[in-house]
Amino acid sequence: MPDAGGSVLLEAHIAQKTYVRPDGAAMEAVRDLHLALARGEFLCLIGPSGCGKTTTLRILTGLDRAFTGTVTPDPARLSIGIAFQEPRLLPWRTVEENIRLVLPPDRRKVDLGGLIESFGLAGHRARYPAELSLGLARRVSLARALAVEPDLLVLDEPFVSLDAQAAGELRRYVALAAARQTMSVLMVTHNVREALELADRLVLLAARPTRLVEEVRLAAPRGTRTADWIEAERARLAERLPALREA
Numbered sequence: 278m279p280d281a282g283g284s285v286l287l288e289a290h291i292a293q294k295t296y297v298r299p300d301g302a303a304m305e306a307v308r309d310l311h312l313a314l315a316r317g318e319f320l321c322l323i324g325p326s327g328c329g330k331t332t333t334l335r336i337l338t339g340l341d342r343a344f345t346g347t348v349t350p351d352p353a354r355l356s357i358g359i360a361f362q363e364p365r366l367l368p369w370r371t372v373e374e375n376i377r378l379v380l381p382p383d384r385r386k387v388d389l390g391g392l393i394e395s396f397g398l399a400g401h402r403a404r405y406p407a408e409l410s411l412g413l414a415r416r417v418s419l420a421r422a423l424a425v426e427p428d429l430l431v432l433d434e435p436f437v438s439l440d441a442q443a444a445g446e447l448r449r450y451v452a453l454a455a456a457r458q459t460m461s462v463l464m465v466t467h468n469v470r471e472a473l474e475l476a477d478r479l480v481l482l483a484a485r486p487t488r489l490v491e492e493v494r495l496a497a498p499r500g501t502r503t504a505d506w507i508e509a510e511r512a513r514l515a516e517r518l519p520a521l522r523e524a
């Protein structure tokens with residue numbers, strides 16, 4: 278839970294989320310999961326593959342409303358920027374056009390120079406998605422999610438399939454974005470090290486039907502977390518929580 282006194286941006290109780298398989302059988306994905314996200318907080322959801330992390334994100338952001346439970350306020354009342362694992366850029370639009378397209382009509386003509394520059398994309402603004410590496414395309418997708426000046430930034434496995442250098446670079450841009458104190462970040466990952474580098478709080482989820490196993494609050498300021506600190510913290514957590522040993 279967020280600190281007492283920290284104002285809550287979003288609170289959810291997912292009593293149950295069940296999918297119906299093509300053969301008609303019910304498959305329970307989430308059960309009795311309670312989550313609250315404070316303003317300015319960086320929360321990481323960590324859990325085994327297929328446990329229901331993306332499902333949880335979709336419910337929290339209002340993309341999936343077919344569940345039992347509550348999300349308060351209604352996510353439609355928040356400004357939410359989402360960067361999916363697949364960058365989902367329109368191939369026939371340039372980098373700059375892809376970012377601009379998400380803006381509401383009255384902001385379509387704003388100067389995006391500052392945002393584009395701050396994500397190291399100035400030299401790429403006229404390029405097309407097919408000309409970009411996956412790392413660059415993810416960076417465009419992150420800049421696009423931030424262009425709407427969201428209350429909440431949602432990242433679904435943003436570093437997966439990147440080489441170490443591209444992942445490290447993108448992590449620095451995510452940390453830069455998260456430094457904006459008014460924005461909350463909700464990130465899904467199954468990599469404990471990257472969660473330890475970035476998050477204020479980790480929420481560990483169980484295998485399907487997913488529910489909360491444990492919450493871990495990380496007090497050390499983000500900028501002070503060295504590789505040694507991350508490794509020591511990971512080992513300490515893995516000792517206490519066997520499910521994290523392989524993560």
Ligand SMILES: Nc1ncnc2c1ncn2[C@@H]1O[C@H](COP(=O)(O)OP(=O)(O)OP(=O)(O)O)[C@@H](O)[C@H]1O
Nearest residue numbers: 296297298306325326327328329330331332333485
């Ligand atoms: N539309 C759907 N219809 C039926 N089953 C679904 C649907 N979407 C997801 N599932 C199933 O629900 C479970 C949870 O899926 P979800 O994508 O939320 O898990 P995840 O933790 O994000 O997975 P991963 O780590 O692989 O990204 C999985 O077993 C998945 O196959």
